[in-house]
Amino acid sequence: MTPGNGDQPIRALIDQEDQPSPDFMAKVRRRIYRRTTASQFASYSWHLPKVILVELARLIGYFVNVFGTNKEPKS
Numbered sequence: 001m002t003p004g005n006g007d008q009p010i011r012a013l014i015d016q017e018d019q020p021s022p023d024f025m026a027k028v029r030r031r032i033y034r035r036t037t038a039s040q041f042a043s044y045s046w047h048l049p050k051v052i053l054v055e056l057a058r059l060i061g062y063f064v065n066v067f068g069t070n071k072e073p074k075s
Helices: 022-068
Strands: none
Touching: none
16 A cells, blocks of 8 residues: 555455444443433533432522521511
8 A cells, every 4th residue: 555545455455355343233232321321420410419409509599598588477
């Protein structure tokens, strides 16, 4: 192979090419799906506590607003 001619295969290796087994792509897809699922689970487990804390703060703020400011002065 000459420099600058990267799209031409090496002729001596062309006959050495083997086709993958039929279930190879299925195995690759399962591995990809498994890693994607693990990645999404890790992402959700990282963001979920933040979301819960924000919603809890909003709920506490709502209760303080509703029950804390409407008191009548004592006479």
